[in-house]
Amino acid sequence: MSFSMFVTWVLVGVLVGVLAGLVMKPGGYGVKKDITLALVGSIGASWIFRATGVFPGAGMLAMVFVAAVGAALVIVAQRKLMATELPGDERRVMWRWGFGAALVVAVIWMTLGPAPQPTATAAVIDDKTYTVTPAAMKVTERVEQGSGRIASAAKLTARLVLKNSSPNQTVRLVGGKIQYIDAHGQPIKLEDARTEPTLKFGSSSERLDPGQETTESLDVEFPAAALQAKTLGQIRLELAYVPSPYREETLNFAVTISESK
Numbered sequence: 001m002s003f004s005m006f007v008t009w010v011l012v013g014v015l016v017g018v019l020a021g022l023v024m025k026p027g028g029y030g031v032k033k034d035i036t037l038a039l040v041g042s043i044g045a046s047w048i049f050r051a052t053g054v055f056p057g058a059g060m061l062a063m064v065f066v067a068a069v070g071a072a073l074v075i076v077a078q079r080k081l082m083a084t085e086l087p088g089d090e091r092r093v094m095w096r097w098g099f100g101a102a103l104v105v106a107v108i109w110m111t112l113g114p115a116p117q118p119t120a121t122a123a124v125i126d127d128k129t130y131t132v133t134p135a136a137m138k139v140t141e142r143v144e145q146g147s148g149r150i151a152s153a154a155k156l157t158a159r160l161v162l163k164n165s166s167p168n169q170t171v172r173l174v175g176g177k178i179q180y181i182d183a184h185g186q187p188i189k190l191e192d193a194r195t196e197p198t199l200k201f202g203s204s205s206e207r208l209d210p211g212q213e214t215t216e217s218l219d220v221e222f223p224a225a226a227l228q229a230k231t232l233g234q235i236r237l238e239l240a241y242v243p244s245p246y247r248e249e250t251l252n253f254a255v256t257i258s259e260s261k
Helices: 003-023 031-052 060-081 088-112
Strands: 125-130 137-144 150-163 169-182 198-200 213-221 232-245
Touching: 031 060, 125 150, 150 232, 169 213, 198 213
Parallel strands: none
Antiparallel strands: 125 137, 137 150, 150 213, 169 198, 169 232
């Protein structure tokens, strides 16, 4: 329970106690007793409401409503079960005292009450694109406008064309691995939370006959260190495939044709 919420319970109880003497029918013991009873009802009902966890995500407005209902119930119960009659002079004093107390409560609420939270605005995300040679490749990362915070790590997208140039071998593509190599021939590792990029071939492109080609779309992780100028030297693609002999045979068979009756 936060301090501002407890202050809200108290202020709601005080306000309900003051209003009870001003708007309800006679029968109370005075504004001081009304405030005391309202405080008991406000704090008690709010505490029970939070302890039972009926609505764990209830906001400030819901808690104000619960506190007001609890305070009003106690005041109504007193009027019904233990009503009394105040002298006229004391009733007039109660009105003046209650009006002043209401003003004090309003000032305290404005001072210590919960301040309205500013409406959260959605961050604007821009796609930052890096120039890559050859032009068929593109590196893009998503950056929050203004703060420069990386919203989505860099990725490499490309159109990969694979062709079987063997004159007598058929290959069945299994998979592939992409490595980023720096200017000194050393692999550039991705950050710890990111996985190394791999290729997985579907059934439509797993077999290539001699001279046949297939196209694959790449959308893989790209290391942040490779974005620095003159750091990336080459991109290495390691393919795994199964070769098999490719043969063409000619079959000759005798054919006779006769007129059917």
